[in-house]
Amino acid sequence: MGRKDIADTFYARSQNYRNVYNPATSFMQPKDDKGNFIKDFHAEEYTPHICESNAWHYFWSVQHDVDGLVSLVGGKERFREKLDSMFTYHPTDDHELPIFSTGMIGQYAHGNEPSHHVAYLYNKVNQPWKTQQYVSQIMDELYLNTPAGLCGNEDCGQMSAWYVFSAMGFYPVNPVSVSMK
Amino acid sequence: MMKKLVLLIMIMCFALHGKATNYADYVNPLIGTQSTYEFSSGNTYPATALPWGMNFWTPQTGKMGDGWQYMYTATKIRGFKQTHQPSPWINDYGQFSIMPVVGEPVFNENKRASLVLT
Numbered sequence: 001m002g003r004k005d006i007a008d009t010f011y012a013r014s015q016n017y018r019n020v021y022n023p024a025t026s027f028m029q030p031k032d033d034k035g036n037f038i039k040d041f042h043a044e045e046y047t048p049h050i051c052e053s054n055a056w057h058y059f060w061s062v063q064h065d066v067d068g069l070v071s072l073v074g075g076k077e078r079f080r081e082k083l084d085s086m087f088t089y090h091p092t093d094d095h096e097l098p099i100f101s102t103g104m105i106g107q108y109a110h111g112n113e114p115s116h117h118v119a120y121l122y123n124k125v126n127q128p129w130k131t132q133q134y135v136s137q138i139m140d141e142l143y144l145n146t147p148a149g150l151c152g153n154e155d156c157g158q159m160s161a162w163y164v165f166s167a168m169g170f171y172p173v174n175p176v177s178v179s180m181k
Numbered sequence: 182m183m184k185k186l187v188l189l190i191m192i193m194c195f196a197l198h199g200k201a202t203n204y205a206d207y208v209n210p211l212i213g214t215q216s217t218y219e220f221s222s223g224n225t226y227p228a229t230a231l232p233w234g235m236n237f238w239t240p241q242t243g244k245m246g247d248g249w250q251y252m253y254t255a256t257k258i259r260g261f262k263q264t265h266q267p268s269p270w271i272n273d274y275g276q277f278s279i280m281p282v283v284g285e286p287v288f289n290e291n292k293r294a295s296l297v298l299t
């Protein structure tokens with residue numbers, strides 16, 4: 001439509017995720033009304049600042065600019081480390097998880113939707129075998145053909161849609177793009 | 182002998198191919214129904230509808246207004262409900278329930294509830 005001014009406005013807005021990134025912790029963090037990061041931040045905690053999730057789940061919610069997120073944390077190597085941590089940093093035995101945080105693999109919660117695309121991000125940093133490993137593990141262990149067969153709320157079809165896409169071998173990591181991973 | 186074998190295989194192929202596939206057999210509508218408010222294993226209900234259908238039908242074990250309208254572990258059925266519920270947390274709208282009974286009609290959902298025989 002040739003309206004570059006509108007395009008520029010929304011492009012600038014799409015980069016706002018950089019404003020809540022704290023390089024000291026390499027997480028997206030809540031800020032106070034002065035614009036300072038709120039102290040005593042723990043990424044695995046569930047607080048009112050992050051709706052029905054924690055800072056691990058929502059760190060990856062930059063589906064529209066994964067390359068930008070990779071460079072924000074300092075490159076592919078660092079990004080791979082964060083992905084590995086996501087799937088291996090298990091909640092402690094005495095950490096009481098909220099009812100929506102289920103189907104856990106480390107901090108990854110398949111029973112909740114915000115991190116559903118994360119296993120597919122290994123494809124972006126040249127480790128597709130890890131995508132395949134985790135996607136296969138989720139399909140085998142967290143979906144059963146029984147009345148108790150799902151690990152969390154179906155939520156208007158997303159749990160089933162994830163399975164159908166994954167079983168066919170692709171997934172819309174960025175749903176508004178036209179590409180599949 | 183070889184010709185007869187080939188003919189037999191061909192007939193078998195046609196016989197198998199000609200058998201209509203019933204896609205409904207691939208669907209298990211009970212997946213995720215063994216859920217409670219406290220513990221979700223899907224929070225689904227066994228909805229039936231045509232693809233893109235506007236109205237869904239489900240057996241109803243919960244009371245009218247209860248988002249957990251069908252629970253796999255329930256022991257009583259109250260009716261068959263026309264439903265538009267996306268999730269128990271969002272609840273239903275435009276719903277009504279019917280229940281076949283013998284003798285005098287009973288409309289109270291508690292009085293007409295019947296044991297589920299398995």
